[in-house]
Amino acid sequence: MSTKLLTLMLGLLMAGCSSNANTVWRLDQTSSSGRYQATLTCATPPIVMAFQDCTLTLTSPQALPSDLLIAVDGGMPAHGHGLPTAPQAVPTHNPGEFRIDGLKYSMPGEWVLGFLLHSAASDDKIVFRFTL
Numbered sequence: 757m758s759t760k761l762l763t764l765m766l767g768l769l770m771a772g773c774s775s776n777a778n779t780v781w782r783l784d785q786t787s788s789s790g791r792y793q794a795t796l797t798c799a800t801p802p803i804v805m806a807f808q809d810c811t812l813t814l815t816s817p818q819a820l821p822s823d824l825l826i827a828v829d830g831g832m833p834a835h836g837h838g839l840p841t842a843p844q845a846v847p848t849h850n851p852g853e854f855r856i857d858g859l860k861y862s863m864p865g866e867w868v869l870g871f872l873l874h875s876a877a878s879d880d881k882i883v884f885r886f887t888l
C-alpha cells in the first residue's frame with residue numbers, strides 16, 4: 757500500500773471520529789414535555805432509498821434517566837404509511853448521543869420522524885418534520 761493512500765485513509769478515519777464536524781443537515785426540536793432539547797444531525801440531507809447516517813443528541817437540565825429507552829417511529833401522515841424499515845437508536849460513548857441505525861425513506865414528500873422516550877419516571881416524545 758502506498759504511503760499516500762495510507763495517509764488518505766488515516767485522514768478519513770480521523771474525520772469520522774470528530775463528532776459533528778462534517779454535519780451537513782441538522783434539525784432542532786424540543787420534546788413534548790419541554791424536558792429535552794433534541795438535535796437530529798445527518799451526514800447528508802435526507803434522500804430516498806438510501807440508509808441515512810444520523811445521530812440524535814439529547815440535552816436536559818437534569819441528568820438523563822439511566823433506564824432511558826428510545827423507540828424510533830416515523831412515516832408520512834398524508835399517505836398513512838410508516839417508515840420502510842425499523843430503525844433503532846443505539847447509545848454511543850457520548851452521554852445523550854444515539855446513533856440511528858437502519859433509517860430509510862421510501863419516497864419524496866412530507867415526513868415525520870419521531871422518538872418515543874420511555875423511562876420508569878416519565879414518557880416523552882420528540883417529533884421532527886421535514887420534506888424530502
Ligand SMILES: [Cu+2]
Pocket residue numbers: 832835837863865
Ligand atoms: Cu408516502
